[in-house]
Amino acid sequence: MLLATSDSVAGREIIETLGLVKGNSVQSRNIGRDMMAGLRNIVGGEMKEYAEMLVRSREIATEAMEEEAKQLGADAIVGIRYATSSVMDGTSEVLVYGTAVRLK
Template sequence: MLLSSSDTLPGYRIDRHHGLVQGSTVRAKHIGRDLMAGLKKIVGGELFGYTELLVESREQCVQRMTEQAEAMGANAIVAVRFSTSSVTDDAAEVLVYGTAVSVSPLKPGESALS
């Protein structure tokens, strides 16, 4: 599955739009991560536990979005965007969305607009 944050894919022509696809997850903080984060607030530095949590969340969201696009018959997703929001004091949602499309490689000298 090809993914792009732009509305196009260089070297490919969009043949068909399948529609909006999305993937999301809501994750709660872990008490151990909270304790370490509290200590880091005192001395400063990256909150590795939370960084890891967000990386895992984004990967899971992309996987869910990709599965939805594949079920629609798409082979690419364009205009991919990420969003996060607080659900409660202890949980956050990560959302990824985009437009599922079918693309084909451009032939030499061919324009994506043709």
């Protein structure tokens, strides 16, 4: 599956637009991550525990979007965008969406 943030694929023609596809993942913090992040909040530095959590959350959301596109018979997903939000205290949602297409 070809994934692109652009609305087209260089050297390929979009012959059919299949529709919107999306995926999301909601992750919550845990006590171990919170303790390490709390220390970094005091002394400064990158909060690797949260960064890793968000990377994994993006991967899960992207895989779900790809699966939805495969079910439509897509070759590619174009116009991909990511959004992150806080669902409630201590949780984060990653949403990814794009347009499933067939290529020539």
